[in-house]
Amino acid sequence: MNYFIIDFDSTFIKNESLDILFEISDPNNNDKIREIKKITDLGMNGHISFSESLKRRIKLLEASRKDIDKAVNNIRLNISDSFEKNSDFIRKNRTKIYLVSSGFHEIIDPIAEEFNIIKNHIYANNFVFDDNEIVTGFDDKNVLSMDKGKVEIVKNLNLDGTIHVIGDGYTDYEIKKEGFADYFYLFAENIKRESLINNADFLVKSLDQFIKIVE
Ligand SMILES: [Mg+2]
Secondary structure (H helix, E strand, O other): EEEEEEHHHHHEEOOHHHHHHHHOOOOOOHHHHHHHHHHHHHHHHHOOOOOHHHHHHHHHHHOOOHHHHHHHHHHHEEHHHHHOOHHHHHOOHHHHHHEEEEEHHHHHHHHHOOOOOHHHHHHEEEEEEEEOOOOEHHHHHHHHHOHHHHHHHHHHHHOEEEEEEEEEEEHHHHHOOOOOOEEEEEEOOOOOOOOHHHOOOEEEOOHHHHHHHOO
């Protein structure tokens, strides 16, 4: 039995969902947007720890529940082309697919549900809100907010079969590195992180290429 662990940001969708939320919540603040992207990249390339990168970014975030809804609407129009195209594959394999993301349920769930991803197969972080529906932080007890969170999630799934991880970032590769996946597919449709090429079993430029390999 094959299982597919799929990343969300820059894999299932074209961009980083948190970057989009930043742009929407503080539209003309280019310095801040640049700073956020820099922190994201440092984390994705493995130069700073993931939890450090999340902490630094959320500290700079000033977003409301409404901003999150706007971000979801934006992301809906920016699904990766090959994921949009292969929604049948996703539906047919829904029992084998797990979405494991360091992004946030509040953004990911509405999109994932449209692709028929099983609700309890979605693993992500949670925002914390104040009484005025403003984001004040994130649930730091959620394992995905911690270093090696994705590794921990996949380990605890205890899947009996061949585990394929598809993603664009270091934390996706880490699942295989730590021994809880059989294959890591570096997904390069949206971004090709050169520093990860040597760690990948396969470099795939689209979900079509991935499907060709696994089917
Ligand atoms: Mg990603």
